[in-house]
Amino acid sequence: MDKPFAVTLDVGSSLANRTGSWRVERPVYIDRMPPCNDACPAGENVQSWLYHAEEGAYEAAWRALVAENPLPAVCGRICYHPCETACNRAHVDEAVGIHGVERFLGDLARSSGWSVEVESPPSGKRVLVVGSGPSGLSAAYHLALLGHSVTIVEASPELGGMMRYGIPKYRLPRDVLDAEIAAIRALGVGVETGRRIDDVAAAQRDGGYDAVFLALGAQLARRAYIPAADSAHILDALSFLASAGGAEPARVGRRVIVYGGGDTAMDSARTARRLGATEAVVVYRRTRDQMPAHASEVEEALAEGIQMTWLSTLARVEDGAVVIEKMVLDEHGFPQPTGEYETLGADTVVLALGQEADLSAVEHLAGVATREGMLEVAPDMTTGSPGVFAGGDMVPAERTATVAIGHGKKAARSIDAWLRGEEVVRPPRHELASFDKLNTWYYDDAPRTVQHELEVVRRQTGFEEVVAGLDRERALFEARRCLSCGNCFECDNCFGVCPDNAVVKLGSGERYAFDYDYCKGCGICVSECPCGAIVMVPETI
């Protein structure tokens, strides 16, 4: 036998020595809950679709995305992205621009013609969805995918709810909305527009529906008593914005006062600017920090030349002017009147004081409960009336499109279980992959990609989309900034750093395994896993 120099067969290998017996703790691979997933109201698995996007596998990424949320191109534009607020990368440099990638994928799906198919066999059950805002659409989509026959009944002439009649076009172009709605309809979802349901119980009975999902939203503009001259031009924000989105926008004149401090107030002021107002002034009772509007909306409004008058209330509206009263904050942070007044010119006053739900359609429904003008639901979106479920703006929760989408999905799963006479089984929630679980040494420094914005002059005069999308290259870059919190991304570090070769690399996509015959339980692999996907657990002897 030809043996290389200095090698003889007579020596035995140390492989005979099973050092695993030294161990008192063992490393175990786990998946932790990434903070982005944890924070997404629509329940997206952000980390998992970014994982595909990192490879440039955009279709797979999009499919993982729409498994949870049928409106990625919409959400990538208008969601306030709590995922990014929670993102661990913010502690390293800046949060991953999740919504930019989400939007990119949604837009790419449309231009590439990707579509989702119903794979479940028909259940033979019929579900009525009332309201076609994000919540109703999301429920309809998931119910259709689960094999149920779905009909959406919508009072307005077109589908979309506040996404169509509230949110301005410069933030959500309507062709984007139309495309994602069309994809939902393509699953065979039936639609009746222009029909208002006044009695839910009757509609269910007459239509022979097995279950109902209510997503009526909050359509009533909240009023406040403000003394006003007969000739004063006062509009509520909802009808103003709805008209602005239509063929004949309301005339506003040169000077517009918007009363309120929420996102709707910002949208109203920015819309007024685009409709020709040279001066658009937001009047709000409290301070800038206390405004309920999202900071990004306030900044974009200021950039467009919107003026803000904080700590002021509207005392009365006169012909061509408003009188405001100055406020001061008391020691509890509440605004108190000062008795000091000021007059501002105003051709139009827009009241953006919030919305309320119109619950008249459920008045005759036995068993349902209301709270503060909203319909009470359990965490699984059931109401007190069996077979009737509800979500979105009409139930107590944060009022955003993404929360509404999340409710729609949750309700669809509950409805599906109810129709089958089963319980919804939710997989146990993984422990959070908080920042302290990461070893950030291994991540490259990479500042966030900037999404370009339209120049201010064009933003002041038209309804063109303000924020541009990411191109392919930038989307890939942004996806690759993801730290993959709590989920192995196959960096080979554990395989590399084990002093005892006790990690087995299973091959691409298969991850790794521990060889407990030799693992001494030193814990280096745990310390050096960048994303916190390994834990030590005590040995039980």
Added chain:
Amino acid sequence: MTHDPVRFYQVGSFAAGNRLLDQGQRTEQSRRGRSNSLTSGHRACQGCGEALGARYALDAAMRATDGRLVAANATGCLEVFSTPYPETSWQIPWLHSLFGNAPAVATGMAAALEVKGRTDVRVVAQAGDGGTVDIGFGCLSGMFERNDDVLFICYDNEAYMNTGVQRSGATPPAARTATTEAVGPEPGNEFGQGKDLPRIAIAHGIPYVATATVAELHDLERKVERAMSIRGARYLHVLVPCPLGWASASSDTIRLARLACESGLFPLFEAENGEVVDVTKIRRQVPVEDYLKLQGRYRHLFGDPGRPDLVRQIQKVADRNIERFGLVATGAEQEVR
């Protein structure tokens, strides 16, 4: 489709590998078929930096020589934990010398290979810091002077670990060992003594000298690769934390090696023919406390009252290294990054 010029950002140059990287950009350690020159079943302590460093270095050398590699090994932990009779953990031809003569034995191996016309087979010699800077020093200096075709690798765990943590010429100031106890006005090892072997090696003017740690895998493999591309005497000095001797957590081995570099206490550099040619900059600078506090051998420096004066003196050592090697990137250098 056109070529996508996206740089890889996720863990491009720091983790062992990554599914998104070209094979060529991944480390040898990330390869499933790596040689595992030192295989499982060895008797090194949990979390041994020396076991890890030896596999890193030799696997890289195996790749660089296409598997034509033989090793001489001085007495010390590496030898003892890998070869209790009749077992061996070595999957390469390997020869145990004595504690003090590994450089001379390796010289002989290289000479024999030359005589046999087998200069395609390359020689490495390896030893601990005791075997290198103390008892093996004369042999090593001779090997350097003769420019013998050997890569000598010192696995520096900063004391004689195998015999119970006695001080060596590489033990740092203030460190407690069995022979430099943490008592008296100057607890632990003395300041201003010991030997800085990488710089002594540079003074020999040999073709290649480099320092490395188990925390910088890409850097270590690149240096081994470079060393194997050169003929003549080469020296690689690898910092390998020792949980037992340093009284540190076994899970902190790599973290400690990293902190040693990031504090400036262990500079990473390369020298060719007597001149420093490259320096690895500090990426996230830390004060020496961050490094010292994780180790029981420095416990007497902390707590109440502790010895903040000695900590400051150690910081000065780090600052001196930072200045001498230019370890902190200047503004202009950062912009180039």
